[in-house]
Amino acid sequence: MQVKNYDANLHLESCTRIWREVSWLPDWAAGVAAMERYFSDNPCLVVEIDGVAEGMSVAVPGTIRHLGSGIPFLAVTSVTVGNAGRKRGLGTLVTGEATARGASEGCLVAGLGIFEQGYYNRLGYGNGPYNRIVTFCPSDLPRDLPYPDRVCRLGSENLDEVFSNICDRMPCHGQAALGKSFYDAELQWESKFIGLGCRNAEGLLTHHLWYSPSGERGPHRVAWLCYRNGPELLELLGLIRSLGDQVDLMMMEEPPHIQFQDLMRTPMRSMRMLAGEGKRVGIRSVSYTQARILDLPGVLGKTSLSCDEVAFNLSIHDPVSALISGSYGWKGCAGDYTVVLGPECAAEPGHTRGLETMEAGIGAFTRLWLGVRQPSVLALTDEVKAPGALLQRLDNVLRLPEPRFNCDF
Ligand SMILES: CC(C)(COP(=O)(O)OP(=O)(O)OC[C@H]1O[C@@H](n2cnc3c(N)ncnc32)[C@H](O)[C@@H]1OP(=O)(O)O)[C@@H](O)C(=O)NCCC(=O)NCCS
Numbered sequence: 001m002q003v004k005n006y007d008a009n010l011h012l013e014s015c016t017r018i019w020r021e022v023s024w025l026p027d028w029a030a031g032v033a034a035m036e037r038y039f040s041d042n043p044c045l046v047v048e049i050d051g052v053a054e055g056m057s058v059a060v061p062g063t064i065r066h067l068g069s070g071i072p073f074l075a076v077t078s079v080t081v082g083n084a085g086r087k088r089g090l091g092t093l094v095t096g097e098a099t100a101r102g103a104s105e106g107c108l109v110a111g112l113g114i115f116e117q118g119y120y121n122r123l124g125y126g127n128g129p130y131n132r133i134v135t136f137c138p139s140d141l142p143r144d145l146p147y148p149d150r151v152c153r154l155g156s157e158n159l160d161e162v163f164s165n166i167c168d169r170m171p172c173h174g175q176a177a178l179g180k181s182f183y184d185a186e187l188q189w190e191s192k193f194i195g196l197g198c199r200n201a202e203g204l205l206t207h208h209l210w211y212s213p214s215g216e217r218g219p220h221r222v223a224w225l226c227y228r229n230g231p232e233l234l235e236l237l238g239l240i241r242s243l244g245d246q247v248d249l250m251m252m253e254e255p256p257h258i259q260f261q262d263l264m265r266t267p268m269r270s271m272r273m274l275a276g277e278g279k280r281v282g283i284r285s286v287s288y289t290q291a292r293i294l295d296l297p298g299v300l301g302k303t304s305l306s307c308d309e310v311a312f313n314l315s316i317h318d319p320v321s322a323l324i325s326g327s328y329g330w331k332g333c334a335g336d337y338t339v340v341l342g343p344e345c346a347a348e349p350g351h352t353r354g355l356e357t358m359e360a361g362i363g364a365f366t367r368l369w370l371g372v373r374q375p376s377v378l379a380l381t382d383e384v385k386a387p388g389a390l391l392q393r394l395d396n397v398l399r400l401p402e403p404r405f406n407c408d409f
Helices: 009-022 028-041 091-102 156-167 180-186 232-241 268-272 295-301 317-323 362-371 374-379 390-399
Strands: 003-005 044-049 053-065 068-081 109-112 131-136 153-156 176-178 196-197 205-212 219-226 249-251 280-285 290-294 310-317 336-340 346-349 356-362
Touching: 003 091, 009 028, 009 044, 009 068, 028 053, 044 091, 053 091, 053 109, 053 180, 068 091, 068 131, 068 176, 091 109, 091 317, 153 156, 153 205, 156 180, 156 196, 156 205, 156 219, 176 205, 196 232, 205 232, 219 232, 290 362, 295 336, 295 346, 295 362, 310 362, 310 390, 356 362, 362 374, 374 390
Parallel strands: 068 109, 219 249, 310 356
Antiparallel strands: 003 044, 044 053, 053 068, 053 176, 109 290, 131 249, 131 280, 153 196, 196 205, 205 219, 310 336, 336 346
C-alpha cells in the first residue's frame, strides 16, 4: 500500500465517493465546493487500492498554547476509508503518515478527534481533557445577562473577519488555533448555519457565534463562541438567551473560561427534566480529542513552568514507528532522555546517572505535559511507571490549569 499526496486530477472523484460513503458532508449541495477546497488546500494524503483512492486523511497546521507559549501543532481533522477498503490498515496508515508528515514539516504536537478510544492510541495519541457538552434551555440563563446593542448577521462571505476574530480569541491553556482553510470549510459545510456577531464603533467584528439550527425548537448546536474577553462572552450568552422565547434547547461545548452551571438558575431540576426523546438537559463529559507529542526536545524547549527544577530520566515508548513507512524520515519519539522541568524545560538524549527514572508511553507523557491529569493519576490508569517519590514531586511541579483545546478539530 502506497500513500500519495492528494492530486485533484487523479483523486477528486474517488475521494468524493469516500466522503459520500461515510456521509461526512451534512449538506451536499452547500458543502461540496468547500469539501473540494478542503482536500486541495490542506495537507491531504490518499492510499490507493488497485490505483483507486480508498483511504484519505486531511490535516491542518496551526498552534497549540501551553501556558504562555505557542507551539507548532498539526490537527488531523479527517480520516476516512471507503466502504470497499475497510479493515486492511488504510485508516491507520493514512493517519500515521499524516502525523509523520506534520512532524517532518516542523509540527511539534499533533491532535485529532476520535471515533473510539484505542484506535489512535496505537499511533501514540492519548486522551485529551474532557469535552463538556452543555445542553440547556436558553431561557434558563439569567435575565440580567447583557444583550448586545446591535447584532449583525454573518455568512461564509465574512470568512476573513470571522477568522481574524478567531485569531484574537481570549486565550486559554491548551487552546488550538488552526489555519483559515479550516474555517473556510466550517463556514460552508451546511447552508443552514447561522452566524451572529457584534461590531465595535469602527465596524470591527469583536465577538460572534456560529450555530446550526434544528427545527423550530432546537436543539440548536453551537459550533463555536468567539470572544476576546469575559464581558463579550456574557454578551454572546445574552444573545443566546434572547432566542429562548422560541428555542427550547441549545447544545454547545462549555466555554473554557466559565463554569456553565453557575449561570443555570435551576440546574438540578433541569437535569431531571426530559425535554423530549434524546433531549436531556444537562452537562455531559467525554474526551473525544486526543493529542501526542511529535518531538520531545522541541516541545520541552518551548515549555516554561513556574516551579523549582525537577530532573529525571525518561524512557519513552512510542508504538508509531511500527505503523508508518518512515518515508518522511520521522520515526516517533521512542528513546531515553534526561528531562528537566522548570522555568526552562529541556529534554536531552540519554539518561543521567543518579537520577530517578520514569517509563512512559508518548501518549501518556503528552497528557502529563498538557496537564490532562496529574502524573500519579496517570500512573494508575495509563502507561506511566515511576517511583512514588518522583511522581509526588512531579505532581507538585505540574500544577497546570485544565487544558481546553477550544477548537472542534
Ligand atoms: C474509522 C476508519 C477510518 C477505520 O478505517 P480502517 O481502514 O477500516 O481501519 P484499519 O484497518 O486501519 O484499523 C482497523 C483495526 O484497528 C484496530 N482497532 C479498531 N478500533 C480499535 C479500538 N477502538 N481500539 C484499538 N484498536 C482498534 C483493530 O485491530 C482493527 O482491526 P480488526 O477489527 O480487524 O482487529 C473507517 O471505519 C472510517 O472511515 N469510518 C468512518 C469515518 C470515521 O469515523 N473516521 C474516523 C474519524 S475519527
